[in-house]
Amino acid sequence: MPTLKLxxxxxxxxxxxxxxxxxxxxxxxxxxxxxYGDIFAVPVGRxxxxxxxxxxxxxxxxxxxxxxxxxxxxxxxxxxxxxxxxQSLLALSGERHRRQRRLLTPPFHGxxxxxxxxxxxxxxxxxxxxxxxxxxxxxxxxxxxxxxxxILKAVFGLEDGCRYQQLKQLLTAxxxxxxxxxxxxxxxxxxxxxxxxxxxxxxxxxRQQQQIDELIYAEIQERRSQPDPSRSDILTLxxxxxxxxxxxxxxxxxxxxxxxxxxxxxxxxATSLAWALYWIHHLPQVREKLLQELDALGENPDPNAIFRLxxxxxxxxxxxxxxxxTMFALQRVVTSPLQIMxxxxxxxxxxxxxxxxxxxxxxxxxEPKLFLPERFLERQFSQYExxxxxxxNRRCIGMAFAQFEMKLVLGTVLSRWQLALAxxxxxxxxxxxxxxxxADRVRMMVTGMRSQNQRIRQTSSSPx
Ligand code: HEM
Numbered sequence: 001m002p003t004l005k006l007x008x009x010x011x012x013x014x015x016x017x018x019x020x021x022x023x024x025x026x027x028x029x030x031x032x033x034x035x036y037g038d039i040f041a042v043p044v045g046r047x048x049x050x051x052x053x054x055x056x057x058x059x060x061x062x063x064x065x066x067x068x069x070x071x072x073x074x075x076x077x078x079x080x081x082x083x084x085x086x087q088s089l090l091a092l093s094g095e096r097h098r099r100q101r102r103l104l105t106p107p108f109h110g111x112x113x114x115x116x117x118x119x120x121x122x123x124x125x126x127x128x129x130x131x132x133x134x135x136x137x138x139x140x141x142x143x144x145x146x147x148x149x150x151i152l153k154a155v156f157g158l159e160d161g162c163r164y165q166q167l168k169q170l171l172t173a174x175x176x177x178x179x180x181x182x183x184x185x186x187x188x189x190x191x192x193x194x195x196x197x198x199x200x201x202x203x204x205x206x207r208q209q210q211q212i213d214e215l216i217y218a219e220i221q222e223r224r225s226q227p228d229p230s231r232s233d234i235l236t237l238x239x240x241x242x243x244x245x246x247x248x249x250x251x252x253x254x255x256x257x258x259x260x261x262x263x264x265x266x267x268x269x270a271t272s273l274a275w276a277l278y279w280i281h282h283l284p285q286v287r288e289k290l291l292q293e294l295d296a297l298g299e300n301p302d303p304n305a306i307f308r309l310x311x312x313x314x315x316x317x318x319x320x321x322x323x324x325x326t327m328f329a330l331q332r333v334v335t336s337p338l339q340i341m342x343x344x345x346x347x348x349x350x351x352x353x354x355x356x357x358x359x360x361x362x363x364x365x366x367e368p369k370l371f372l373p374e375r376f377l378e379r380q381f382s383q384y385e386x387x388x389x390x391x392x393n394r395r396c397i398g399m400a401f402a403q404f405e406m407k408l409v410l411g412t413v414l415s416r417w418q419l420a421l422a423x424x425x426x427x428x429x430x431x432x433x434x435x436x437x438x439a440d441r442v443r444m445m446v447t448g449m450r451s452q453n454q455r456i457r458q459t460s461s462s463p464x
């Protein structure tokens with residue numbers, strides 16, 4: 001039975017733990033796991049309430065399968081998202097959350113998702129065409145540009161133009177603040193969220209947000225007054241969706257969900273892509289194997305064929321295992337007494353599956369600090385052992401889309417470019433706002449273009 005450390009730390013210790021969590025999150029989590037086992041409570045949330053972090057697959061299964069009447073997330077669990085709004089999927093709970101998820105899910109799956117394949121490839125080619133031979137560039141910035149454009153075009157359905165440029169500029173400033181540590185601190189301490197005029201950090205954020213909202217509402221109004229059924233972007237699909245009562249989403253719901261999809265989907269995908277490119281070029285044998293697999297598909301392969309490549313899939317899975325961009329899933333609050341693995345939790349207790357610690361369990365992933373994609377070819381992991389996208393009724397709505405995007409971007413980049421890391425030093429993970437990302441922006445260099453001949457040579461020398 002794991003040792004349960006429930007919230008009983010004296011205040012100064014809680015503050016010290018919170019500071020450690022902000023500055024060195026992984027060391028903090030690992031030290032706690034060594035000291036307390038796979039269920040323990042620490043002050044890692046926004047308020048002063050501790051969160052019980054769990055990295056035991058059986059306990060995670062119990063959380064992901066618990067009835068939402070007993071365990072729920074959203075605002076009731078203390079998730080406050082002033083920028084995203086109260087109708088954001090992340091803020092909703094209970095029946096309203098279920099309704100909104102049903103409306104939002106279809107565009108991110110199946111045929112509808114596959115239809116964005118060409119768009120993702122075109123954006124990747126356009127952004128990477130700016131790379132020049134021997135000139136180091138920041139991989140993370142390039143990947144941010146790609147994932148941002150994918151969301152603005154596939155989700156918002158914006159075409160290049162004045163509104164697109166204005167929104168891009170404002171959202172880029174909003175999502176990549178000049179002082180990310182300051183923003184993290186403000187977000188973790190709600191008492192600092194005060195509008196003291198346009199030059200105060202919070203005041204500046206509020207004004208930026210107002211300008212963003214005006215542009216989004218203008219876009220929604222335009223779409224309502226000139227509906228175009230031939231459009232296939234996610235905003236159009238959301239606008240035509242109806243719930244069981246035949247109701248459509250309101251303007252405020254549309255605005256809140258657009259921003260939620262942007263915030264939840266942009267940085268997460270860009271950071272994961274930057275990590276993937278780092279690992280692929282840090283470990284030459286991984287790159288070789290990937291190229292053999294990609295080249296065997298021939299010129300201009302079908303996006304669906306890229307999506308199904310086993311080794312590419314294993315590389316993406318291992319990328320999201322070793323340094324998951326979100327260290328733990330959304331916090332859930334116990335709403336009626338709940339037992340998990342024999343531990344009793346009272347109403348009001350906050351629980352969250354700890355993705356990072358679960359992915360670093362020796363019993364599941366031997367030598368967890370090593371990047372070994374083969375582990376995903378040799379063994380199937382359950383959704384409670386491998387959970388980069390969380391699970392249960394809050395599982396990431398963009399999971400399939402993000403994996404599709406990652407594979408298509410990697411496939412397009414690797415088939416076209418020969419790249420090398422600008423620095424051979426191992427890159428360490430660090431906190432980036434609420435996410436975990438590479439310590440520097442991963443600098444790489446183009447060393448050449450891959451010619452068609454090279455691809456054919458590679459294919460003919462690959463093992464049958
Ligand atoms: C590699 C990329 C991504 C990762 C690692 C990731 C990870 C996650 C995680 C861990 C959660 C919390 C799940 C839970 O608590 O059980 C989540 C929720 C969510 N994600 Fe993602 N995500 C990614 C990309 C995306 C994309 C591309 C979108 C949409 C465009 C998206 C939209 C959402 C939304 C809306 C939620 C909230 C779901 C709910 O509350 O019901 N994510 N994501």
